[in-house]
Amino acid sequence: MEILFFGIIVFLFLLAIFDLSVGVSNDAVNFLNSAIGSKAAPFKRILIIAATGVFIGAVMSNGMMDIARHGIFRPEHFSFYELMCIFMAVMVTDIILLDIFNSLGMPTSTTVSMVFELLGATFAVAMVKIIADTGTLSVNDLLNTEKALSVIVGIFLSVAIAFFFGTIVQFLTRMYFSFDYKNKMKWKIGIFGGLATTALIYFLLLKGVKDMAFMTAGAKEWIDDNTVLILTGSMVLSTAIMQILHICKINVLKLIVLMGTFSLAMAFAGNDLVNFIGVPLSGLSSYTDYTANGAGNPHTFMMDSLNGPADTPVYFLFAAGVIMVTALATSKKTQNVSKTEIGLGSQGGGDEMFGSSRVARKLVRMVISTHSRLKQYVPVRVRTWINRRFDTSQTIVEDGAAFDLVRGSINLTLAGMLIAVGTSLKLPLSTTFVTFMVAMGTSLADRAWGRESAVFRITGVISVIGGWFITAGAAFIGAGIIVLVMYWGGFPAMTLAAIAAIVLLIRNNRKFRQKTEKEQDxxxxxxxxxxxxxxxxxxxxxxxxxxxxxxxxxxxxxxxxxxxxxxxxxxxxxxxxxxxxxxxxxxxxxxxxxxxxxxxxxxxxxxxxxxxxxxxxxxxxxxxxxxxxxxxxxxxxxxxxxxxxxxxxxxxxxxxxxxxxxxxxxxxxxxxxxxxxxxxxxxxxxxxxxxxxxxxxxxxxxxxxxxxxxxxxxxxxxxxxxxxxxxxxxxxxxxxxxxxxxxxxxxxxxxx
Structure with missing residues (x-):
C-alpha cells in the first residue's frame, strides 16, 4: 500500500514541475510587461534581470505557507487517504486550468486557482464525510471558513483597489511630467526617482526579503521597529543618487523600471512559490508522517501533524528556482500572455485582440455622455491646461514600445506599493490581479483608451476579469468532481486522472503551436x-x-x-x-x-x-x-x-x-x-x-x-x-x- 502512495507523491512532484513551468509562463505577466511594453531594455536583458530575481527569490523563500497545509481545511479531521485525494485533485485541476489559460493568452491567478481548487476538493470530501458521519461533524469542523473567506474577499477586492489607484496616480504623475517628459525633468526626476526607489524598498522589505528563509525573528522585529527610519533614509539618499545619475546623462526611468522588474520577480518567487510546490510538499509531509507513525490504514490515520509549521529543504527551493528560470527563458506562452496586457494598455493603435461587447459599448456611451455634461462645469482655462499636459502628440516612446517609461515606472512602483500595503494590513492580495489592474488604470489615465479603441479595450478587460471568475468557478467545480472520482474510484481513478491530465497538456501545447504559426503575420x-x-x-x-x-x-x-x-x-x-x-x-x-x-x-x-x-x-x-x-x-x-x-x-x-x-x-x-x-x-x-x-x-x-x-x-x-x-x-x-x-x-x- 505504501508503495502506491509513494507513487502518488512522485507524480505530485512531476506535476509540480509542469506546474512551475506553466505557472511562471502565466505569472510572468506580473513582472515583465512594464519593462517589455516600455522597451526599458532589450528583451534578453529584461529576462536576465527577471530570472535573477526569480532565482534569488526562490532559493531564499520560506517555501511554504499555511494555506497549503491548514489554511483551507482542518487536517485533524481528515485521513491520510482523503488528503492524498485532495492534493492529487488540486494538482491535476491546476495544471489543466493554467495551461488552457496560457494557450488562450489570458492572464489568470495562481493564487485564485490554488485556493479555489483546495476549497472545491475539500468541500466535496467534507460533504461526503458529513453525510457518512450522520451529523457528528459540521462544515466548520472540516473547513477553515473564516480564513478561506478572508482570502477570497481580499483577492477580489484587489481588482477595484488596483484599478482606482492606478488611474489616480498615473493621472497625477502625467500632470507632473506631461508626455514630453524629457524636457520637464530637471529637478523633478530626482524626487520621482527617490519616491519610486523608496516604494520599491518598502515593497521588498514587507513582501520580499522579510519573508525569506534567512531572516531571523530579531531581524524582522528590527525592520518593524525601524521601518519609518529606513524609508526616510532611503528617500533622502535615493533622491540624491537619482538626481546625480540624471546629471550624468543616465536614464533614471529605465533604471526604475528594471529595479521594479527585479523586485516584483523576486517577491513573486519568494511568496507565490507555494502556489506551485506547496501542495506537493504538503503531500510529502503527510506521507512522511504516515510512514513513520501510521498503523498501515490510510483511511483511519488522521493528519494532525499538518497543523504545525514546516521548513522546506534548500535543495527543493534550488531546484524550483532552476525550473522557473528555465521556463521563463524558454516559454513562448510567456510572450503570449504578456501580449494581452501590453495590447490592452498600448498608447497607440494596435492589433485589438478583443471584439466589441454590448456591456463595453454601453459603458463607453455612458462615460462619453457623463464627460460631456461634467466638462461644462470646468473652467475653459483649466480644461486647456489639462489638455496641454495630456497632449499625446508629444509622446516620447522607445522604438517599438507600447507606452512610455513614465507609465512603466508607475505600473511597477504602484503595484509593489499596493501589494506591500496589503501585506502590512494582513490582506492576501493576488499579484496577478494587482499588476494587471494597475496597468489598466494607468492606460486609462493616459488616454490610451481613445474613442476608436475604448470599446475593444474595455471588452478585453472584462474578458480577463471574467476569466478570473471563471477560473475560480472552474477550479472549485473541477477539483470537486475530480476528487470525488478519486475518492470513490481509488488508485485506478487516480491513475486515469493523471493520464488524462498529461494527454490534455500535450493536446493544448499542440494547439498553441498551431495558433502561433497562424499569427506569424x-x-x-x-x-x-x-x-x-x-x-x-x-x-x-x-x-x-x-x-x-x-x-x-x-x-x-x-x-x-x-x-x-x-x-x-x-x-x-x-x-x-x-x-x-x-x-x-x-x-x-x-x-x-x-x-x-x-x-x-x-x-x-x-x-x-x-x-x-x-x-x-x-x-x-x-x-x-x-x-x-x-x-x-x-x-x-x-x-x-x-x-x-x-x-x-x-x-x-x-x-x-x-x-x-x-x-x-x-x-x-x-x-x-x-x-x-x-x-x-x-x-x-x-x-x-x-x-x-x-x-x-x-x-x-x-x-x-x-x-x-x-x-x-x-x-x-x-x-x-x-x-x-x-x-x-x-x-x-x-x-x-x-x-x-x-x-x-x-x-x-x-x-x-
Whole structure:
C-alpha cells in the first residue's frame, strides 16, 4: 500500500514541475510587461534581470505557507487517504486550468486557482464525510471558513483597489511630467526617482526579503521597529543618487523600471512559490508522517501533524528556482500572455485582440455622455491646461514600445506599493490581479483608451476579469468532481486522472503551436506600426494587404464550393461548416480593416490621399463578398435542413457551367492579386461580366417560367434564384476588388 502512495507523491512532484513551468509562463505577466511594453531594455536583458530575481527569490523563500497545509481545511479531521485525494485533485485541476489559460493568452491567478481548487476538493470530501458521519461533524469542523473567506474577499477586492489607484496616480504623475517628459525633468526626476526607489524598498522589505528563509525573528522585529527610519533614509539618499545619475546623462526611468522588474520577480518567487510546490510538499509531509507513525490504514490515520509549521529543504527551493528560470527563458506562452496586457494598455493603435461587447459599448456611451455634461462645469482655462499636459502628440516612446517609461515606472512602483500595503494590513492580495489592474488604470489615465479603441479595450478587460471568475468557478467545480472520482474510484481513478491530465497538456501545447504559426503575420503588422519611414510603411502595407486578400479570396472560394456542393448534393454538413467559418470571417475582416487603416495613417500624406479611395473600395468589396456568401449559405442551409426537394436536374445543368467559371475566375484572381498585370486584371474583370450576363439570361428564363406557372417546385426555385443572384453580386464585388488591387499597386491613378 505504501508503495502506491509513494507513487502518488512522485507524480505530485512531476506535476509540480509542469506546474512551475506553466505557472511562471502565466505569472510572468506580473513582472515583465512594464519593462517589455516600455522597451526599458532589450528583451534578453529584461529576462536576465527577471530570472535573477526569480532565482534569488526562490532559493531564499520560506517555501511554504499555511494555506497549503491548514489554511483551507482542518487536517485533524481528515485521513491520510482523503488528503492524498485532495492534493492529487488540486494538482491535476491546476495544471489543466493554467495551461488552457496560457494557450488562450489570458492572464489568470495562481493564487485564485490554488485556493479555489483546495476549497472545491475539500468541500466535496467534507460533504461526503458529513453525510457518512450522520451529523457528528459540521462544515466548520472540516473547513477553515473564516480564513478561506478572508482570502477570497481580499483577492477580489484587489481588482477595484488596483484599478482606482492606478488611474489616480498615473493621472497625477502625467500632470507632473506631461508626455514630453524629457524636457520637464530637471529637478523633478530626482524626487520621482527617490519616491519610486523608496516604494520599491518598502515593497521588498514587507513582501520580499522579510519573508525569506534567512531572516531571523530579531531581524524582522528590527525592520518593524525601524521601518519609518529606513524609508526616510532611503528617500533622502535615493533622491540624491537619482538626481546625480540624471546629471550624468543616465536614464533614471529605465533604471526604475528594471529595479521594479527585479523586485516584483523576486517577491513573486519568494511568496507565490507555494502556489506551485506547496501542495506537493504538503503531500510529502503527510506521507512522511504516515510512514513513520501510521498503523498501515490510510483511511483511519488522521493528519494532525499538518497543523504545525514546516521548513522546506534548500535543495527543493534550488531546484524550483532552476525550473522557473528555465521556463521563463524558454516559454513562448510567456510572450503570449504578456501580449494581452501590453495590447490592452498600448498608447497607440494596435492589433485589438478583443471584439466589441454590448456591456463595453454601453459603458463607453455612458462615460462619453457623463464627460460631456461634467466638462461644462470646468473652467475653459483649466480644461486647456489639462489638455496641454495630456497632449499625446508629444509622446516620447522607445522604438517599438507600447507606452512610455513614465507609465512603466508607475505600473511597477504602484503595484509593489499596493501589494506591500496589503501585506502590512494582513490582506492576501493576488499579484496577478494587482499588476494587471494597475496597468489598466494607468492606460486609462493616459488616454490610451481613445474613442476608436475604448470599446475593444474595455471588452478585453472584462474578458480577463471574467476569466478570473471563471477560473475560480472552474477550479472549485473541477477539483470537486475530480476528487470525488478519486475518492470513490481509488488508485485506478487516480491513475486515469493523471493520464488524462498529461494527454490534455500535450493536446493544448499542440494547439498553441498551431495558433502561433497562424499569427506569424502579426510581426509584419507591428513592423509597420513602429516604422518611421513613411515610404517603407506603404511598401510593407502593400505586402500585408496582398497576403490577407489572397487568403480572403482562397477562403471565399472554399466557402462558395461548400455552399454549392451542400445545396446541389442535398448535404447539410458543408453548409453548417460554412456558416461557422463565415461568422468568424466577418469579425476577421473588420479587425483587418481596422489594422490596415491604422497602418495607412503612417503612410506619406500624398500617397495616402491618392490611394485611399482604392484602399476602401478593396475592403468594402471583401465585406460585400462575405455578405453574399452568408446570404447564399443561410437560404441554402434552411432549405436543406428542412429536407425540402433537391435541385432539379434541369436547373443543375444550367448552373454547372456558371459554377465552374465562377470557381475558375476566383482561382485565377487569387494568383493575379499579387503580380497580375493590367492585361490579366482586365481579362478577369471581363470574365466576371460574362458570368454576370450568363446569370442574367438564366434568371430571365426562370422568371418567365414562374410567370407561366412552369417553374416546378417554388421553394427550390427561390433558393436557386437566390444562389444565382448572390453569385452575380459576388462577381461584381470581385471585379471591383481586382480593380482596386491594381490601382493600389500603380504609381499613377490612370483609369483602367
Amino acid at each position: 502579426g510581426t509584419l503588422f507591428q513592423t509597420i506600426i513602429t516604422t518611421e519611414d513613411k515610404t517603407q510603411a506603404w511598401e510593407l502595407l502593400l505586402i500585408y494587404m496582398t497576403e490577407h486578400k489572397k487568403k480572403f479570396i482562397t477562403q471565399a472560394l472554399d466557402n462558395y464550393k461548400s455552399i454549392a456542393s451542400g445545396f446541389t448534393n442535398d448535404d447539410i454538413k458543408p453548409l453548417e461548416l460554412s456558416e461557422k467559418i463565415l461568422t468568424k470571417e466577418k469579425a476577421v475582416l473588420k479587425n483587418e480593416r481596422r489594422k490596415e487603416t491604422l497602418c495607412l495613417r503612417l503612410v506619406n500624406k500624398e500617397t495616402a490621399i491618392e490611394k485611399s479611395a482604392w484602399f476602401y473600395l478593396m475592403n468594402n468589396s471583401c465585406m460585400s463578398m462575405t455578405y453574399n456568401l452568408r446570404r447564399m449559405n443561410e437560404v441554402c442551409k434552411e432549405h436543406v435542413e428542412n429536407n425540402f426537394r433537391p435541385l432539379p436536374k434541369a436547373f443543375l445543368k444550367d448552373f454547372t457551367p456558371v459554377y465552374s467559371e465562377t470557381v475558375s475566375i476566383m482561382d485565377d484572381a487569387c494568383d493575379a492579386i499579387e503580380h497580375g498585370s493590367l492585361e490579366t486584371i482586365t481579362s478577369i474583370r471581363k470574365r466576371c461580366d460574362n458570368v454576370k450576363d450568363r446569370i442574367s439570361v438564366i434568371c430571365q428564363s426562370i422568371f418567365g417560367q414562374l410567370h407561366g406557372g412552369d417553374a416546378g417546385n417554388l421553394a427550390v426555385t427561390y433558393v436557386y434564384l437566390n444562389l444565382l443572384q448572390e453569385t452575380q453580386e459576388m462577381m461584381s464585388a470581385l471585379r471591383k476588388l481586382m480593380r482596386a488591387t491594381y490601382k493600389l499597386r500603380q504609381n499613377t491613378v490612370a483609369q483602367i
